[in-house]
Amino acid sequence: MPGEGHPEAELDAAERAKAAALMRVNHAGEVCAQALYQGQALTARNSQSRQALTKAADEEVEHLAWTEQRLAELGGRKSVLNPAWYAGSYVIGAMAGLAGDRWSLGFLAETERQVVAHLNRHLEVLSHRDARSRAVVAAMKRDEARHATTALHLGGAQLPLPARLAMRFASRVMTTTAYWV
Numbered sequence: 001m002p003g004e005g006h007p008e009a010e011l012d013a014a015e016r017a018k019a020a021a022l023m024r025v026n027h028a029g030e031v032c033a034q035a036l037y038q039g040q041a042l043t044a045r046n047s048q049s050r051q052a053l054t055k056a057a058d059e060e061v062e063h064l065a066w067t068e069q070r071l072a073e074l075g076g077r078k079s080v081l082n083p084a085w086y087a088g089s090y091v092i093g094a095m096a097g098l099a100g101d102r103w104s105l106g107f108l109a110e111t112e113r114q115v116v117a118h119l120n121r122h123l124e125v126l127s128h129r130d131a132r133s134r135a136v137v138a139a140m141k142r143d144e145a146r147h148a149t150t151a152l153h154l155g156g157a158q159l160p161l162p163a164r165l166a167m168r169f170a171s172r173v174m175t176t177t178a179y180w181v
Contacts, residue, residue, distance in 0.1 A: 001065075001066055001069060001136075002066060002135040002136045002138070002139035003070075003131060003132035003133070003134070003135030003136055004132075006131035006132050006135060007131075008073065008132060009127065009129040009130045009131060009132065010129070011127055011129065011130060015127045015129075015130065016074055016075065018125070018126075018127075019074050019076075019126060019127065019130050019133045020071060020074040020075065020076025020077075021076070021179050021180070022122050022125070022126060022133070022179075023067050023070050023071045023074060023076055023133060023136070024071060024076055024077065024078060024079055024178055024179065025122075025175050025178045025179050026063075026067045026119075026122070026136075026137065026140065027064065027067035027068055027071055027078055027079065027082075027178075028078075028079040028081070028082060028085050028174065028175075028178035029115065029118070029174070029175070029178075030060050030061075030063045030064040030067055030140075031064065031079075031082045031085045031086050031089070032085050032086070032088075032089040032174065033056075033057075033060040033063075033089075033111070033115070034057045034060035034061050034064065034086075035085070035086045035087070035088075035089035035090040035093060036089045036090070036092060036093035036096070036107075036108075036111065037053045037054070037056045037057035037060060037093060037108065038053075038054075038057045038090060038093065039089070039090040039091065039092065039093025039094035039095075039096070039097060040053045040093040040094070040096055040097040040104045040107070040108065041053035041054045041057060041097070042093075042094055042097060043093075043094050043096075043097025043098050043104070044097055044101055044104065045100065045101050046101055048154060049101040049104065049105060049154060052105070052108075052150055052151065052154055053097075053104075053108065056108065056147045056150075059143055059147070063140050063143065066136050066139070066140070067136065067140075070132065070133055070136050073132065074133070079177075079178045079181055080181055081177065081178065081181055085174065085178070101154075101155070102155055102156065102157045103157055103159070104156075105151040105152070105154050105155060105156030105157070106151070106156040106157035106158060106159050107156075107159065107163075107167075108147060108148070108151040108156060109147075109148045109149075109151040109152050109156040110148075110159050110163075110164055110167060111167065112144045112145065112147045112148035112151070113148050114167060114168060114171055115144045116141055116144050116145050116148070118171070118175065119137050119138075119140060119141040119144065120141070122137050123137055123138065123141075
């Protein structure tokens with residue numbers, strides 16, 4: 001667990017609530033990511049792509065455990081919409097896989113690029129005293145960037161701008177909703 005060696009910070013109620021809400025968003029994002037990659041692995045056409053997608057999905061499960069533990073430490077709760085996030089993301093992942101491995105890997109790379117930007121924003125707004133939450137977010141960010149690089153090295157295609165914008169919009173809806181629900 002990243003940040004385990006750091007003592008729990010003295011956060012005021014507002015800082016603790018904000019950290020918990022951000023960690024709930026990250027937890028919901030990990031629910032989505034594992035489902036996306038599991039769906040993509042299901043429909044992958046070659047074994048190298050399937051293996052990369054399966055590995056990414058497995059690492060997202062690890063991130064899920066980190067965010068769940070940090071949520072509990074902060075006294076937060078998971079999104080009640082997690083089952084819906086998972087089901088919808090699994091279908092989207094399977095559909096991305098049906099487009100072919102090149103596009104599916106491009107989808108993975110774009111997803112992770114957007115996640116890294118999202119995690120950077122979380123690092124900007126989390127209290128600098130909250131070393132435990134910051135360590136979790138920073139570790140996830142490193143892994144997500146590696147997933148994107150791997151997908152591109154395996155031949156992932158750059159998605160067209162409309163697809164990237166649609167993904168950004170869907171992500172914004174999910175993150176805004178998960179922040180509160």
